[in-house]
Amino acid sequence: xxxxLRDLLLFFQRDLRIAGTYRSxxxxxxxxALFGVALFYxxxxxxxxxxxxxxxxxxxxYFAYALVGFVFFDYLNxxxxxxxxxxxxxxxxxxxEPLLVTQVSLPVILAGSAVYPFAxxxxxxxxxxxxxxxxxxxxxxxxxxxGVIAVLLATLLAFSGLGVLSAAYLLLFKRGNPAKWFxxxxxxxxxxxxxxxxxxxxxxxxxxxxNPITYALEAMRAVLLDGASLSAISRPLLVLLVFAAILLxxxxxxxxxxxxxxxxxxxxxxx
Amino acid sequence: xxxxxxxxxSLEKWFPPAYSGWRALLQPFTAPTSPALRGISLxxxxxxxxxxxxxxxxxxTTLLRVLATLLLPTHGxxxxxxxDAVSDPAAVRRQLGYHAGRDLGFYSRLTGRQNLRFFxxxxxxxxxxxxxxxxxxxxxxxxxxxxxxQTRSLSSGTIQRLSLLRALLHQPxxxxxDEPTRSLDAIAAxxxxxxxxxxxxxxxxxxxxxxxxxxxxxxxxxxxxxxxxEGALIALDTPAGLRAKAGASSLxxxxxxxxxxxxxxxxxxxxx
Numbered sequence: 134x135x136x137x138l139r140d141l142l143l144f145f146q147r148d149l150r151i152a153g154t155y156r157s158x159x160x161x162x163x164x165x166a167l168f169g170v171a172l173f174y175x176x177x178x179x180x181x182x183x184x185x186x187x188x189x190x191x192x193x194x195y196f197a198y199a200l201v202g203f204v205f206f207d208y209l210n211x212x213x214x215x216x217x218x219x220x221x222x223x224x225x226x227x228x229x230e231p232l233l234v235t236q237v238s239l240p241v242i243l244a245g246s247a248v249y250p251f252a253x254x255x256x257x258x259x260x261x262x263x264x265x266x267x268x269x270x271x272x273x274x275x276x277x278x279x280g281v282i283a284v285l286l287a288t289l290l291a292f293s294g295l296g297v298l299s300a301a302y303l304l305l306f307k308r309g310n311p312a313k314w315f316x317x318x319x320x321x322x323x324x325x326x327x328x329x330x331x332x333x334x335x336x337x338x339x340x341x342x343x344n345p346i347t348y349a350l351e352a353m354r355a356v357l358l359d360g361a362s363l364s365a366i367s368r369p370l371l372v373l374l375v376f377a378a379i380l381l382x383x384x385x386x387x388x389x390x391x392x393x394x395x396x397x398x399x400x401x402x403x404x
Numbered sequence: 405x406x407x408x409x410x411x412x413x414s415l416e417k418w419f420p421p422a423y424s425g426w427r428a429l430l431q432p433f434t435a436p437t438s439p440a441l442r443g444i445s446l447x448x449x450x451x452x453x454x455x456x457x458x459x460x461x462x463x464x465t466t467l468l469r470v471l472a473t474l475l476l477p478t479h480g481x482x483x484x485x486x487x488d489a490v491s492d493p494a495a496v497r498r499q500l501g502y503h504a505g506r507d508l509g510f511y512s513r514l515t516g517r518q519n520l521r522f523f524x525x526x527x528x529x530x531x532x533x534x535x536x537x538x539x540x541x542x543x544x545x546x547x548x549x550x551x552x553x554q555t556r557s558l559s560s561g562t563i564q565r566l567s568l569l570r571a572l573l574h575q576p577x578x579x580x581x582d583e584p585t586r587s588l589d590a591i592a593a594x595x596x597x598x599x600x601x602x603x604x605x606x607x608x609x610x611x612x613x614x615x616x617x618x619x620x621x622x623x624x625x626x627x628x629x630x631x632x633x634e635g636a637l638i639a640l641d642t643p644a645g646l647r648a649k650a651g652a653s654s655l656x657x658x659x660x661x662x663x664x665x666x667x668x669x670x671x672x673x674x675x676x
Binding site: 136140143146147150151154155226227228230231232233234235236237238305306307391393394395396397398399400401402 | 500
């Protein structure tokens with residue numbers, strides 16, 4: 134266990150060092166975040182109305198609601214993207230073979246390569262929320278931070294299964310998983326990113342109910358905006374953990390099968 | 405009786421046909437039809453160096469990749485220091501140093517030293533050991549300040565030396581090298597061969613299986629030579645034994661004769 138954690142840390146340090154060789158993007162991303170938050174603030178002021186406030190969870194402004202939805206949607210993006218992107222980069226730079234003959238297993242290599250993207254996403258979210266709180270009255274004061282961490286961990290576990298499935302697809306078919314784009318697209322509409330799921334027609338609400346992003350955003354808004362306790366978010370948290378309990382073993386089994394298959398067909402390092 | 409460093413028994417590797425377009429979606433589920441290795445049996449003893457010699461496509465790289473656990477064999481078995489490459493790949497990798505013979509394989513925005521530290525740590529070496537071995541091998545391979553430059557700015561020969569250093573960093577019991585001196589200049593190649601012979605093979609008792617098209621390299625390094633043709637092992641003996649068997653005065657003549665090719669007049673006339 135300690136060895137695995139040390140190995141994961143090695144991948145994080147590697148990616149941090151590589152990212153450190155590109156200095157300006159950190160500053161540019163922070164400025165981009167400021168523009169993004171400002172955009173949400175002024176759009177929210179423009180569309181704010183009594184009807185809208187009635188549709189939102191108790192006491193929320195549309196600005197706070199939409200900003201949380203927008204920035205935490207990034208986790209789904211990171212989860213779906215980072216596993217297969219790391220595989221793709223390793224394959225294209227020729228580092229996949231040297232990695233595979235080290236004493237670290239491919240699942241650890243894959244998980245390790247996702248640590249930095251998740252950490253970077255978390256930092257990006259913090260910058261967005263920081264700008265929101267500093268300049269546009271985003272209500273951070275009442276957040277339940279233990280709850281925030283719990284929801285983040287459950288969200289990471291639930292989404293990682295989807296990312297590993299996507300990497301298994303890439304390993305087998307050598308191209309990006311089309312289901313990934315479909316999932317991202319449908320989640321942006323029905324996942325509760327910019328408007329409550331309750332305003333959707335029944336059949337779309339059903340689709341929302343089988344998508345982990347819906348529960349992740351519901352729980353995150355509750356702990357971040359309303360300071361809800363862990364017991365108050367036990368239902369969405371449990372659903373996220375059930376998603377993780379199903380998706381992680383299924384995705385790891387699919388990935389192991391895909392790896393075995395590519396070692397059989399000799400296409401492991403093919404593009 | 406000691407366990408052979410490498411033990412290959414009736415090894416077969418077949419590949420499915422390569423598809424393009426929409427048919428590529430069927431590739432992972434297609435039955436293998438093209439033989440790349442056919443019934444190879446071979447043992448490499450501790451401290452022994454065996455060269456794989458064969459034309460392009462003869463199966464040399466495929467054999468090395470099966471041993472490196474990057475490919476699964478279709479039939480037969482391959483063991484490294486008594487560990488099976490299919491059922492216990494992690495134990496096999498603990499014994500292995502592998503050089504794939506390409507100019508890739510490093511993070512281009514990290515320095516040579518940072519790359520070596522990363523891969524060394526993945527092989528569970530301590531920072532101090534990595535630093536000490538990087539210094540010693542870096543001097544031996546004349547890497548000098550190249551170790552502290554981003555690898556994207558290094559020549560292919562320097563990258564190759566770095567890759568060989570990486571394969572040796574954890575002092576493996578078995579070395580698998582695919583064309584180890586392909587991108588090296590004549591002096592660096594000669595230095596590397598002498599180092600391998602004197603310090604790695606004789607000094608540490610490391611076993612070596614390497615593929616090469618350089619006959620002088622094979623003459624200098626190999627205790628025995630395995631000649632592959634279309635995936636089959638057609639001859640395995642010492643260089644002197646092969647010359648005697650083929651009635652030849654050089655390995656070049658041996659290669660032509662044993663693979664059934666007419667020996668060109670200039671090769672026939674060339675002194676050994």
